[in-house]
Amino acid sequence: MNINTLCIHGSEDKSHCTGSVSVPIYQTATYVHPAVGQSTGYDYSRVQNPTREQLEITLAKLENGVDAMAFSSGMAAVTAMMELFKIGDHIIASDDLYGGTHRLFCSISEKNGISFDFVNTSEASKIAEHIRPETKAIFIETPTNPLMKVSDIAAISAIAKQHGLFLIVDNTFLTPYFQNPIDLGADIVVHSGTKYLAGHNDTLAGFLVTRTAEISEKLRYIYKTTGACLAPFDSWLVMRGIKTLAVRMEKQQENAIRLANWLCQHPKVRSVYYVGLPTHPDFEVSLKQSRGFGAMISFKVDSEQTAIQLLQRVKLVLYAESLGGVESLITYPMLQTHADIPKEEREAKGIDETLLRLSVGLEHIDDIIADLEQALA
Known part of the structure; x- marks a missing residue:
């Protein structure tokens, strides 16, 4: 089946x-x-x-x-x-x-x-x-x-x-x-x-x-x-x-691919971590073992100030823990999901004040991009 x-x-x-x-x-x-x-x-x-x-x-x-x-x-x-x-x-x-x-x-x-x-x-x-x-x-x-x-x-x-x-x-x-x-x-x-x-x-x-x-x-x-x-x-x-997993995953992935490519072009974004980008170091492994790339994106901005500004300004994208729901959620790993990892260990992995994690939802992609654009302005 x-x-x-x-x-x-x-x-x-x-x-x-x-x-x-x-x-x-x-x-x-x-x-x-x-x-x-x-x-x-x-x-x-x-x-x-x-x-x-x-x-x-x-x-x-x-x-x-x-x-x-x-x-x-x-x-x-x-x-x-x-x-x-x-x-x-x-x-x-x-x-x-x-x-x-x-x-x-x-x-x-x-x-x-x-x-x-x-x-x-x-x-x-x-x-x-x-x-x-x-x-x-x-x-x-x-x-x-x-x-x-x-x-x-x-x-x-x-x-x-x-x-x-x-x-x-x-x-x-x-x-x-x-x-x-x-x-x-x-x-x-x-x-x-x-x-x-x-x-x-x-x-x-x-x-x-x-x-x-x-x-x-x-x-x-x-x-x-x-x-x-x-x-x-x-x-x-x-x-x-x-019951709606298949249609959600397909649409959220479609949104994520467009959003990842948009983030790659933004002047305040320094790095984008999305397995669906051909530039991802493990892209070929993903192609071999998976049927898709999902809808999770992490990215680094140019400063801690930019990260905090983005989190304070987003309106459609919700600043909240968790991921995978129909709503787009943005998370600050150093303060939320990974706050209990010692600072030196966390930063050695690359989880610092400039890293944000985004769970891309089912909103129209133009609205997601517009929200992030105004928050990064």
């Missing part, structure tokens, strides 16, 4: 005879047992809920995985995933990560006895240099947040398999519409469902999608035990969002 069709029809609940086109919201915490030792298949909503189950079936289909688990947020999903590891384990991770993931790894996971090496995973050859006997996994974002580096998933998968490591890929920016990491060798795919999957800035959600039943069984046990499952109403909201 074509992915455009799957987005619309992947969540149809045919187990009931009401004829409802929309999957019902099963707003219940518990379920009646038919008799002693018997179950309807649902016992307690922390373990499974029919609404959430349909969403998980859809995500597994979209990512070509065997299973998907829906969590209360993207960070809840990553936190549960980290329970696969134990004291003494070592993980290699992309050195340009979403600030919340970096914070979790450095303030929670390290406290729990797990160590990390942060590596530029867009250079796959550097990964092997950091593998040691206690290494258990490679965790990558591609494209990364906020500098839009692209990692070669298939090449890294070959390294992971050679050394018996899990490969975990955060696919939030491109979504399964543009990229399928499991097809390229990933073992676990992570999503912040809050972003493009839900698509309307109205709910939080997170997902883990697995390549094998063995990994799924381990994560389902952790999921049931730790309990950060997605509520029925939020599951319904994400399902509703996914």
